[in-house]
Amino acid sequence: MRAATANEMREIDRSAIHDYGIPGAVLMENAGVAVVRQLEIIIEPISERKFCILAGKGNNGGDGYVIARHLVNQGGKVKVFLLGEKAAVSGDARINLDIIDRMGIDIIEITTERDWDKIKVAATFADCLVDALLGTGFRGEIDGEMALLIDIINDAGKLVVAVDIPSGVDADTGRVCGKAVQASHTVTFGLPKPGLFLYPGAEYAGELTVADIGIPAAIIVEQNIKQNIVMAGTIRPILPRRSPAAHKGMSGRVAVVGGSRGLSGAAAMTAEGALRVGAGLITLAAPGSLQDVLAIKLTEVMTRPLAETAAGTISQEAVVEIAALAADSDVLAIGPGLGRHEDTTAAVRAVIETLECPLVIDADALYALVGHTDMLADCAALPVLTPHPGEMARLTGLSTQAVNADRVRVARQAAGEWGSIVVLKGARTVVAFPDGEVYINTTGNAGMATGGTGDALTGIIAGLIAQGLSSHDAAVAGVYIHGLAGDVAAASGMVGMSATDLIKALPAALYGIKGY
Known part of the structure; x- marks a missing residue:
């Protein structure tokens, strides 16, 4: 499985929109729907459950507005908290913000001390917090109001679902930029990002789902992406097959x-x-x-x-x-x-x-x-x-x-x-x-x-x-x-494991992959 850097993913999105004519609003819609589908699995039923959508001013926030609309349509009780003012939201995100505004969904602009009190109360009583604050393109350090909001999310002790990547995690390196949202689940779009597998970012991602949002497969091939995620399916075809007539000299x-x-x-x-x-x-x-x-x-x-x-x-x-x-x-x-x-x-x-x-x-x-x-x-x-x-x-x-x-x-x-x-x-x-x-x-x-x-x-x-x-x-x-083999050995206890335990577990690990 390929993994795209932030720049590669940005180019993939650009190509889908400009070269293939897929409107950005369609990709945003597909992304939001993908998160809702995962929420349907995690939280059953959606109806009557309380959701807080924490949204930024960019496209990650736009995904959050799509999520809010679909959750409300399924009977969920939704509050959207926007870090900033509505006037600062533009493009496809603004289209979706205006839609949920016309739907009468509760949108709170976090601009005053009282707004901060509202988010703390809402987070306390929510069944799920949705992190739609920062996307894969974020660079720099988390500070100020963003840091305060991330602390509220992490301190709430609730189920947290991150949109594309937990806010504060570097998509390329997994570095935590001062602070990061501790997600229970992350739904990432198109391709996974290296930072979701590299530590410390992997610790913040929780359970990972990679969602198809309709990007043409040819774009990914054209990008010539060189980061790969190693899984059992990666190596099963390349492992040696031992002949029934094998002897030590052949091995x-x-x-x-x-x-x-x-x-x-x-x-x-x-x-x-x-x-x-x-x-x-x-x-x-x-x-x-x-x-x-x-x-x-x-x-x-x-x-x-x-x-x-x-x-x-x-x-x-x-x-x-x-x-x-x-x-x-x-x-x-x-x-x-x-x-x-x-x-x-x-x-x-x-x-x-x-x-x-x-x-x-x-x-x-x-x-x-x-x-x-x-x-x-x-x-x-x-x-x-x-x-x-x-x-x-x-x-x-x-x-x-x-x-x-x-x-x-x-x-x-x-x-x-x-x-x-x-x-x-x-x-x-x-x-x-x-x-x-x-x-x-x-x-x-x-x-x-x-x-x-x-x-x-x-x-x-x-x-x-x-x-x-x-x-x-x-x-x-x-x-x-x-x-x-280390994972097999750890099934008997991780603390106190030795390298000899790992070595002894190698035949079982090979059997689990290849069946021999």
């Missing part, structure tokens, strides 16, 4: 390079992730002194000792051994638990620079790339990088806060500059490609905020590549499966 070979003294667990979880997602043969190469520990820890994974430094990390001498292992493998995952010894980081760069097999690069291997990301463009196969926000901040020179403030833009820009697939982990994980295509994941939960879950993701993506998926498809499918 892919994964090489994992990781681990160091005191950090063997990270590499082990990467190997387990690859195993549990269906790869046939996994070899974990680690510093020689760790081999006995890892051999005991990982019953089904082969281990291989590598030359190491005095600090118990791999040394540059291990590069030849890693190259030999990679030559017998379908993919190489490198980084979890490697450590940051200067000899190790040099070895990592040599591996990235010389190997021709697909690479999944994580953790300390990302640290080795700080200041050296230019070498990624020369990789023989498109590499997959899986940074968390702190690692992305280190790689880009931004702050972690700046990375999280605009996850899609940061991931997209990095993927383009580095010629790589960038999997920016977090809530929500974003997958970006060098051509600007971006996928926003929809699975996962807060129970995954624990050590090792990122290491598991590295193994999952590598395991899918080994089974024949392109690096592109493996990254997208991997983040969805990873989050879904």
